[in-house]
Amino acid sequence: MAAADVSAALITAPVPLSDWLVALPLAIPVLAGAVLVLLRQQLKQPIIVAVAALLAMLVTDIALLARVLQQGPVVMYMGAWKPPFGIVFAADVFGTSLATLATFIALLATIYSAADVTWAERRFGFYPFLMLLMAGVTGAFLTGDIFNLYVWFEVLLISSTGLLLVGSKKPQIDGALKYGLLNLLATTLFLVATAYLYGVLGTLNMADIALKVRAAPADTPLVTIAVLYLVAFGMKAAAFPLNFWLPASYHAPGAGVSALFAAILTKVGIYALIKTEVLLLGPVSAHFAPVIAAVAGATMLTGALGALAQSELRRLFGWLVINGIGSMLMGLAIGGEAGLTAGIFYALHSMVTMAALYFCGGLVEALAGTDRLTQLGGVQKRAPLLGAVLLILSLAVAGLPPFSGFWPKVLLVKAGISAGSGGLVLVLLASSLVTTIAMGRVYLFAVWRDAPDAAAQTGANGPRSPGASVLLPTLVLTVLVVAIGLYPMPVHELAARSAAGLLNADAYSHAVLGGAP
Amino acid sequence: MESVFALLVTAFMAVSVYLMLSRHIIRVLIGLALLGNGVNLLIFTAGRLTRETPPLIAPDAEAITGIVANPLPQALILTAIVISFSFFALLLVLGFRAYQDLGTDDTDGMRAAEPVDDPGPPEGY
Numbered sequence: 001m002a003a004a005d006v007s008a009a010l011i012t013a014p015v016p017l018s019d020w021l022v023a024l025p026l027a028i029p030v031l032a033g034a035v036l037v038l039l040r041q042q043l044k045q046p047i048i049v050a051v052a053a054l055l056a057m058l059v060t061d062i063a064l065l066a067r068v069l070q071q072g073p074v075v076m077y078m079g080a081w082k083p084p085f086g087i088v089f090a091a092d093v094f095g096t097s098l099a100t101l102a103t104f105i106a107l108l109a110t111i112y113s114a115a116d117v118t119w120a121e122r123r124f125g126f127y128p129f130l131m132l133l134m135a136g137v138t139g140a141f142l143t144g145d146i147f148n149l150y151v152w153f154e155v156l157l158i159s160s161t162g163l164l165l166v167g168s169k170k171p172q173i174d175g176a177l178k179y180g181l182l183n184l185l186a187t188t189l190f191l192v193a194t195a196y197l198y199g200v201l202g203t204l205n206m207a208d209i210a211l212k213v214r215a216a217p218a219d220t221p222l223v224t225i226a227v228l229y230l231v232a233f234g235m236k237a238a239a240f241p242l243n244f245w246l247p248a249s250y251h252a253p254g255a256g257v258s259a260l261f262a263a264i265l266t267k268v269g270i271y272a273l274i275k276t277e278v279l280l281l282g283p284v285s286a287h288f289a290p291v292i293a294a295v296a297g298a299t300m301l302t303g304a305l306g307a308l309a310q311s312e313l314r315r316l317f318g319w320l321v322i323n324g325i326g327s328m329l330m331g332l333a334i335g336g337e338a339g340l341t342a343g344i345f346y347a348l349h350s351m352v353t354m355a356a357l358y359f360c361g362g363l364v365e366a367l368a369g370t371d372r373l374t375q376l377g378g379v380q381k382r383a384p385l386l387g388a389v390l391l392i393l394s395l396a397v398a399g400l401p402p403f404s405g406f407w408p409k410v411l412l413v414k415a416g417i418s419a420g421s422g423g424l425v426l427v428l429l430a431s432s433l434v435t436t437i438a439m440g441r442v443y444l445f446a447v448w449r450d451a452p453d454a455a456a457q458t459g460a461n462g463p464r465s466p467g468a469s470v471l472l473p474t475l476v477l478t479v480l481v482v483a484i485g486l487y488p489m490p491v492h493e494l495a496a497r498s499a500a501g502l503l504n505a506d507a508y509s510h511a512v513l514g515g516a517p
Numbered sequence: 518m519e520s521v522f523a524l525l526v527t528a529f530m531a532v533s534v535y536l537m538l539s540r541h542i543i544r545v546l547i548g549l550a551l552l553g554n555g556v557n558l559l560i561f562t563a564g565r566l567t568r569e570t571p572p573l574i575a576p577d578a579e580a581i582t583g584i585v586a587n588p589l590p591q592a593l594i595l596t597a598i599v600i601s602f603s604f605f606a607l608l609l610v611l612g613f614r615a616y617q618d619l620g621t622d623d624t625d626g627m628r629a630a631e632p633v634d635d636p637g638p639p640e641g642y
Contacts, residue, residue, distance in 0.1 A: 148591055153602040170618055174629035177542065177615050184601075185537070191556050191597060198593075199563030311638040315631075359612055374639045417558065424638050444638060451613050 011080045020220045021067060022076040022089045024060040026136045026410060028053050033131035036371055046127045047114045053131060057138070061100040068096045069497070073511040075144065083144075083513050084205035090144030090512045093342065094498035098271055099141040101348060105263045105355045106134050108473035112359055113256025115469050121166045127167065132159035133260075140268050144512055146194055146280075147204045149272060153187050153236070160265060163257050164249060175249030182245040186235035190272075191229035200225065205515070207512035209280050210505040226281040227288060228316030232294075233276065237269030239329055240298040243322050247306065250321070251314035255362020258314055262321045263355035270328050270385055277332065278340065278502045282314040293333035297427040300326030304434035313361045313371045313446075316356070316438065320397055322349040330412055330428060334419045340499035341492070342411035348491055349396075349404040349484060355391045356477035363466045363474060364390065364446055373442065386466070387447040389478050394439035396481045405483035405490065522562040529555030540624045544603065544613045553601035557594045564590030 005099030039211045040045050043327050068074055068091050078087040089097075110130065115128050136156025157180070164176040202219055207386055213222060235242040250261050277285040277292075285292070303323025310316035324346065331343015363386055364379055365371045380387040395402035409432065416425040466474075484491050503510065529551055536548030536560055564587040572585040615634050 147596075151596060151600065154604065158607065161611075165611070168618075170616075171630040173611070173615050173618050174627050174631075177608070177611050177627070178624075178630075180611060180637075181542075181545060181549065184604055184608065185552070188549070188552050188556055188601070192559060194562040195556060195563045198560070198590075248630050309638065311635060374636070439548070443636070474526055 008467060009082055009085055010049065011077055011082055015076065015080070017069070018067065019076045021060060021064045022142060024059050024090050024134055025064065025103070026089075026142070028057050028060065029131040033128045033135065034096075034113045035230055036127040036131060037125065039124060040123050043119070043122075047110070047117075050110050050127045050130060053108065054103060054110060057170045058100070058103045058107060061096065061103050064091055065093075065096045065100050068093055068230065073490055073501070073508060075512050076297070081122065084203045084208040085213050086209075087148050087514055088205060088296075089142050090207065091142050091509075091516075092498070092501050092508065093494065093499060094275070095141040095271065097348065097498060098267060098351075099245050100143070100421045101132065101351050102137050102264045102267070102514040105351060106130070106137075106260055106479075107356065107360075108476060109256045109260040109263075111261070112362075112470050112473040113254055116254045116256060117168075117468060119175045120460070124166050125162060126166050128163040130182040130260075130269050132156075133163060136157075137264055137268055141271060144198070144206050146206055146209065146276075150187065150191055150194060153190065153268070155270075156265070156268065156277065157183050157187060160261065161262075164253050167253065169252070173253040174453075175252035178245050179249040182242075183236065183272055186232050186242075187304040189228060189235070190232035191223050192473040195231055196221075196225050198226065205512070206275070206280060210282075211509045213281055214283060214505065217415055222281060222284040222369040223287055226277060226284045227291075229276045229350060230273065230280050230285075230288075230292065232400070233269050233273035234270075234295060236374055237273060237325050238299075239295050239325055240302045243302065243325075244300065246322060247310075247315055247318040247412045253316070255358055258317075259362070260354045262317065263351045266321060266325055270325065270347055273329075274332055274340070274343070274502065278335075278420030279430055279505055279508060280351040281319050282503070282505065283316050289335060291501065292329060293421060293424055296329035296333045298326070299323070299329055299425055299436075300427055302326075304431035304438065305435065307438040310438075311373050313376070313442065314358065314371070316373075316442065317357055317361055320348075320357070320438075323431055324354065324397075325517045326431070327408070327412060327428060330416070330424050333424065334412070334415050334421055336415070337499050338411070338415035338495070338502060339419065341496045342408055342415050342499045342501060345411060345488075345492060345495035346408035348406050348495060352477055352484065353393060353404060356389075356474060356481060357397060358475065359470070359474040359516055360386065360389050363470060366466060366470075368446070368451065375452055377449045379447040381450070383466070385471075387443075389474060391443055392451075392478055392481060394436075396485070398436040398439055400436065402485045404481045404488075404491075411492075437517055485510055519562055520564045520619065522558060526555050526562065528558045529558065541622050542615065542624065543622060546554075546608055546612055549608070550601075550605050551598070553605070555599055560597065561590050561591050564593075605619075 036046055036049055072091050073092045133156055136152050139152035153386055161180045165172055238246040300323055303319050303326055307316050308317030327346045328343045330488045331339045345479055368376050373467055397406040398403040399409040413425050534547040536544045554630035567586040570585040572588045574581055619627050
């Protein structure tokens, strides 16, 4: 029998070498994870392999970002099946910049936690979980298929539950159980929405969905689907009123893992939310923009007030993560190029700042031997550098100049006023004030005052000064926070191009589907 | 046929929501497992139910002709089953471990990560 003509369904030309750039950031952590499972018993090698793999990922991510910035979305067709039949990976500016930053922070978090990970934790798979988490995160940021996105969400959910659990302290078991249950529920809701979308449009390819949504007849029940996505991804992103799993779990593991979670996991939820509500279902989600605005406002306020009510450092930071999610949602609620640019800028700033804040919090805890505000103190006398770092990060997270939090908030206020959502702007500014008070109090108690006498003995391991391997990642991120504050243009450019890419669904669809109808 | 399946999915979802509203971890877990099965049936139904023909290409043809069953939902459901099953297994073990370590199956009593006797932040300097 003669060879069948498969050109209608398959791409017959060999894959250009440069397209492998899309698959490499995914293949590296999966491979490294497998190697690390074998190396579980070893003492020194796992950390070297993990850092090398993350470095390699970072290099490929940066190369991919450079390519995406130059020529628009880079697409790779898995198994050479033409879209919309097969799964595609489509790297756009939005996903690639988040993936690059996430890998960078993961690299720093790995170095930061290297000294903390005990032999037992290594043996129970700390590094394999970390690698699989990064695979899940990168996959979620790069995929162009909505069912595939669900798969990556589950990969990162399973590995992050593992990371939460490694160590098996009681708070970890408690936090991981709630985290796992509620996030599984959220991903299942995501699957429900995807099933309906498939039932209505008959496709799972994001580019194809974007085209079909815009061509769909008016009586297609797309609003229901878009709202379901809002609930599912809102829960993943810890938006009010589905945010209570976050402060219950993020403080349970070690400071490095906490920082990684705070920087990355909720941002994946925000990424998926913005991508579905703008790129895929843009014309539909405009119908319930007031709902998104209400959720955004409530999330900002809950986050700020929650931070004010906490007495433990990292639980307090958990509420600040939620506050930041509200600001990103505000960008989505305002919409348009200005609103989205501000929201995405905020997401990039928040990743850096929250990771740095958790790093710094971990150092303060180690130094003082406690994480309770009532017992903290004396940081200024014993480690003035750490005190300065905490001050910078406090101002950055509250959105005060000249640090990275200032510019996205300026953009949000500007976009909000010109879009006529003065109420949201007011909530944003009020929640920033409350955040400033909460962080000011942390600074006052932890840094400025002398340590209460009893505090020095209360820590489990006793107080200790930070070593270079934990201080360096913290300082690198803090320098980045200052640098973004002083030279915001490159980050603004990334955010603006991400927003422009999201709003131009035709160009995205054309890049992914090519000439195919 | 679709409407029968729709009712079945509804029943699954209703039972799972009822179970998940419980305070006891084991009921929540069973509710989640049922929810996963309900979603699988939903995907199956969303792919349209065609009973007549399996999606096979005849030996001398290059493409499917006529109306055949949709093979894609099965691939999706298989993926979803594997994922939700493995995660359910993990959560089941975790739930049991939590019962052993925290001494309760009642979520109201699980306050290891967020202690109830938290004194709150300092109110004065």
